[in-house]
Amino acid sequence: xxxxxxxxxxxxxxxxxxxxxxxxxxxxxxxxxxxxxxxxxxxxxxxxxxxxxxxxxxxxxxxxxxxxxxxxxxxxxxxxxxxxxxxxxxxxxxxxxxxxxxxxxxxxxxxxxxxxxxxxxxxxxxxxxxxxxxxxxxxxxxxxxxxxxxxxxxxxxxxxxxxxxxxxxxxxxxxxxxxxxxxxxxxxxxxxxxxxxxxxxxxxxxxxxxxxxxxxxxxxxxxxxxxxxxxxxxxxxxxxxxxxxxxxxxxxxxxxxxxxxxxxxxxxxxxxxxxxxxxxxxxxxxxxxxxxxxxxxxxxxxxxxxxxxxxxxxxxxxxxxxxxxxxxxxxxxxxxxxxxxxxxxxxxxxxx
Amino acid sequence: xxxxxxxxxxxxxxxxxxxxxxxxxxxxxxxxxxxxxxxxxxxxxxxxxxxxxxxxxxxxxxxxxxxxxxxxxxxxxxxxxxxxxxxxxxxxxxxxxxxxxxxxxxxxxxxxxxxxxxxxxxxxxxxxxxxxxxxxxxxxxxxxxxxxxxxxxxxxxxxxxxxxxxxxxxxxxxxxxxxxxxxxxxxxxxxxxxxxxxxxxxxxxxxxxxxxxxxxxxxxxxxxxxxxxxxxxxxxxxxxxxxxxxxxxxxxxxxxxx
Amino acid sequence: xxxxxxxxxxxxxxxxxxxxxxxxxxxxxxxxxxxxxxxxxxxxxxxxxxxxxxxxxxxxxxxxxxxxxxxxxxxxxxxxxxxxxxxxxxxxxxxxxxxxxxxxxxxxxxxxxxxxxxxxxxxxxxxxxxxxxxxxxxxxxxxxxxxxxxxxxxxxxxxxxxxxxxxxxxxxxxxxxxxxxxxxxxxxxxxxxxxxxxxxxxxxxxxxxxxxxxxxxxxxxxxxxxxxxxxxxxxxxxxxxxxxxxxxxxxxxxxxxxxxxxxxxxxxxxxxxxxxx
Numbered sequence: 001x002x003x004x005x006x007x008x009x010x011x012x013x014x015x016x017x018x019x020x021x022x023x024x025x026x027x028x029x030x031x032x033x034x035x036x037x038x039x040x041x042x043x044x045x046x047x048x049x050x051x052x053x054x055x056x057x058x059x060x061x062x063x064x065x066x067x068x069x070x071x072x073x074x075x076x077x078x079x080x081x082x083x084x085x086x087x088x089x090x091x092x093x094x095x096x097x098x099x100x101x102x103x104x105x106x107x108x109x110x111x112x113x114x115x116x117x118x119x120x121x122x123x124x125x126x127x128x129x130x131x132x133x134x135x136x137x138x139x140x141x142x143x144x145x146x147x148x149x150x151x152x153x154x155x156x157x158x159x160x161x162x163x164x165x166x167x168x169x170x171x172x173x174x175x176x177x178x179x180x181x182x183x184x185x186x187x188x189x190x191x192x193x194x195x196x197x198x199x200x201x202x203x204x205x206x207x208x209x210x211x212x213x214x215x216x217x218x219x220x221x222x223x224x225x226x227x228x229x230x231x232x233x234x235x236x237x238x239x240x241x242x243x244x245x246x247x248x249x250x251x252x253x254x255x256x257x258x259x260x261x262x263x264x265x266x267x268x269x270x271x272x273x274x275x276x277x278x279x280x281x282x283x284x285x286x287x288x289x290x291x292x293x294x295x296x297x298x299x300x301x302x303x304x305x306x307x308x309x310x311x312x313x314x315x316x317x318x319x320x321x322x323x324x325x326x327x328x329x330x331x332x333x334x335x336x337x338x339x340x341x342x343x344x345x346x347x348x349x350x351x352x
Numbered sequence: 353x354x355x356x357x358x359x360x361x362x363x364x365x366x367x368x369x370x371x372x373x374x375x376x377x378x379x380x381x382x383x384x385x386x387x388x389x390x391x392x393x394x395x396x397x398x399x400x401x402x403x404x405x406x407x408x409x410x411x412x413x414x415x416x417x418x419x420x421x422x423x424x425x426x427x428x429x430x431x432x433x434x435x436x437x438x439x440x441x442x443x444x445x446x447x448x449x450x451x452x453x454x455x456x457x458x459x460x461x462x463x464x465x466x467x468x469x470x471x472x473x474x475x476x477x478x479x480x481x482x483x484x485x486x487x488x489x490x491x492x493x494x495x496x497x498x499x500x501x502x503x504x505x506x507x508x509x510x511x512x513x514x515x516x517x518x519x520x521x522x523x524x525x526x527x528x529x530x531x532x533x534x535x536x537x538x539x540x541x542x543x544x545x546x547x548x549x550x551x552x553x554x555x556x557x558x559x560x561x562x563x564x565x566x567x568x569x570x571x572x573x574x575x576x577x578x579x580x581x582x583x584x585x586x587x588x589x590x591x592x593x594x595x596x597x598x599x600x601x602x603x604x605x606x607x608x609x610x
Numbered sequence: 611x612x613x614x615x616x617x618x619x620x621x622x623x624x625x626x627x628x629x630x631x632x633x634x635x636x637x638x639x640x641x642x643x644x645x646x647x648x649x650x651x652x653x654x655x656x657x658x659x660x661x662x663x664x665x666x667x668x669x670x671x672x673x674x675x676x677x678x679x680x681x682x683x684x685x686x687x688x689x690x691x692x693x694x695x696x697x698x699x700x701x702x703x704x705x706x707x708x709x710x711x712x713x714x715x716x717x718x719x720x721x722x723x724x725x726x727x728x729x730x731x732x733x734x735x736x737x738x739x740x741x742x743x744x745x746x747x748x749x750x751x752x753x754x755x756x757x758x759x760x761x762x763x764x765x766x767x768x769x770x771x772x773x774x775x776x777x778x779x780x781x782x783x784x785x786x787x788x789x790x791x792x793x794x795x796x797x798x799x800x801x802x803x804x805x806x807x808x809x810x811x812x813x814x815x816x817x818x819x820x821x822x823x824x825x826x827x828x829x830x831x832x833x834x835x836x837x838x839x840x841x842x843x844x845x846x847x848x849x850x851x852x853x854x855x856x857x858x859x860x861x862x863x864x865x866x867x868x869x870x871x872x873x874x875x876x877x878x879x880x881x882x883x884x885x886x887x
Contacts, residue, residue: 065469363712456826
C-alpha cells in the first residue's frame, strides 16, 4: 500500500518538466523521428511531441484554455484565426537566420503578411488518389473531380470510392467542380454543391479521414478524396507490400485546396528561445527536405530542393508547376452564421 | 439436459463473439507485414521493435497507472453512492450519478477542460486525467452496486441493527460481503473505461503527458502497424496477470464472498 | 430507552452523511459545475473564431435551440439514434443473458475467471478492436454499412450488459428455483416466473449502461459506418471539432441528456409500478 502511494507520488511528480524541453503540438507523423533525433543532438535539448489529427481539434483545445505548448503547426486559415485571437507570439526575425530560404510564393501569405508570426513548413493539396491499374482497365479519367461526382463514371466504381469526412473539404471540391472558388459563400452555390454531392453519394462507400490510406494500399478502394501526403504514403505502402497494382494521385484540373502548414509560437510558450532555435534548424535546406522525402509533403523552402529526392521533387502533385499552383486556393474561415448554414447542409448530406 | 445444452451453446457463442476480434488482434501482432491488412507470415519482430519504443511503453505505463488509480477511487466513491441511492434515496443523487453517464463524452471533455483551466487555473497533468476518469466511471459503479442491492432482503440489515451492531460493523460484516460481486464488476468496468478512453483524455491531458489511446490515435492514419497489436496483446496479458494476482491476494472476506 | 435510541439515531444520521457526501461532493465539483458552464454556453452565441462570443457584447440568446427545434432533421436524427441505441441494447441483452446465467451456474471458484474473460478483450485498445472488425467485416462485404455499425456498437458495449446481469443473477436464491420445480414448473415457466422478474433490476441497469453511452458514441459510426450512418453523437462531435459551434453542440447535448433522463425516469417509474402490482 505504502509502495503504491510512493509510486503514485513519483508518477504525479514526473510531469514537472525537465528544463531543456521543447514542447511541440503537431499533426501526427509530421516530423520524422530521424529529424527529431538530429535536432535533439544539435540543440542538446529534448523535443516532446503531442499530437492532433485536425486543426479544429487543436483550436478547440486551445479555446478551452490548454496551455504550455511552445510550438504549434497550424494550417494557414488556423494561423489567421490564432493571430486575430492574439494567441501567438511575434517571431524575432533576428534569430531566424535562414528565414530567407522560404520561397517567394510563400513569403508573404494572406494569413500573415511578412511572416511576422508564422514560418511555412510544408504544403499539401487535397486531391484524388486512385488505383491506377484499375482505373486504366475501366478507362476512367483521373484528372477531374468528375471521377467522384459524375454518376456516369461512378457507375463503374460503386462502393469503391471514399471522400473526406470534412464539410469544408468536400464542399470545396464540389464548388470547384461547379466552377466556383473554394471560399465562395453564396448560399445558392452551396445548395448546388449539396445537390451535386447528394447525387453522387449513393455510389460512395463512406466518408473517411483516416482509413483510406490503408484501403487504397490494400485494394478495397479504387478512388479516394484526400491529402497528397496520404496518397504518397498509400503508394509507398502498396509498393512495399508488393501489391499487384499501382497507386497514383493527381490534382484535378478544375482546381483544388492547398494547405500550407506553419510553425508558430503560442503565447503560453515557456521556451520561445528553444522554439526559435527549432524553427531556424528546420529552415535549413537539409532539414527542411525531410518532410518531403519521408512524409511526401510539398516544400515551401527553396534551399530544401537540392536535398529532395528527384522522384519526389518531380512529382507534380506534390510540387505543382506555376500554372497548376494558380488553380489552387487556401481555405479561409467562415463567419459563425455561415458555419451554421454549412453545418445544416452537411447534416442533410449525411442523413439523406 | 437439453436446456443445459442450449445454455452452454448460447453462452459460448457470446464468448466467441467477444474473442474472434481479439484473436485477430493477437494473431496480427505476429504478422510480417507493415500494412497489416491480410496475413503474410509469422514474425516476432514487432515485439522487439516495441521494446525499443520508449514513447509507446511510457504511454502504456501511464495508461495502466491511471486506470488502476482512477478505477480504485471511482469504485470506492461509486460504491458509497450506490449504497446511498439504495438506502436513503437522497433527492438529487440519482441525477448526479446518472447524468455523467448520459452526457456525450465530448461535452464532458470540453467542459472539464474549461473548468480546470478557466475556473481552477490548474496545470493539466495526471491529476486532471485522474479526476476526469473518476467522474465518468463513478456512475457506472454506483448503478451496478445499486442493482446488486435492489430487491435484497432488508431484514438482514435490520437484524444486524437489532443485534446492536454499529453501522460500520453492519457494513463490514453484512453489507460489504453481499455486494462484493457488484464492487468487483464495477471496478472492472471502470478499469476498461479508463484504459480505453480517448475523447475526454484528449482534452484534459497536459503538455507532454500521454496515454496509450492518445498515442495510438496519433498513429491511426499512417502506421497502425502490428506493433500496436503487439502492445495491445501485452497490455491484455499484463491486465490478466494483475487482476489474477489481485484476486489471489485479495483480503479473505473479498475472496470468500466473490 | 430514549437516550440510547437517540444515540443510534445520531450515529445513523452520521453514517448517512459520511456515505452520501463524498461521492456527491465529488460529482458536484467535477461534474455539476463543469456541466452548468456548458449548459450556460448553450444559451450564448458562437464566437467569431470558435468558442463563445463575449457575453458583454452578444449576451444570451436562444438561437441554438431555435435552430435545432425549428428543423425536423434534428428530431429525425435523434429518433434514429434512439432506434440504434434500442436495437443495440436488445441485442446485448440477448447475447448477455445466457452468458450471465452460465457464469452464475458454474462452480464458485471458476466464476472469477469467467467474469475476467468477459472484460479481458477490453483491456486491448478500442481502435485496435475496431480495426480487427474491419479485417473481419471487409471480406464479408459488410464494412461501411449499418450492419457494421450495429455489430461494432454491440461489441463495444456488451460487457456493460453482462456485468450488471451477472451481479444481479448471482444473488438469486437457488432454493426458489427448486421450490418452483417441486411445484411442477417446467424450464421456461421457471425462467419466466422466477428468474426473469427477479433479474429485472440487473436488466434495467445493464440496459441503462448500454443504451445511454451508445447515444453519445461517434467513433463506431465514423469508422465502420457507410455514407448515411450519422448519429446524434457524430453531430455533437462535429459542432466542437469541425464546425466551431459550441452553443449548438451544447444545446444538442443538453437536449439529448434531457431526453435520456426522461426515458430513464419513465422506465424506472414503470418498473416501480410493476413491482407494486
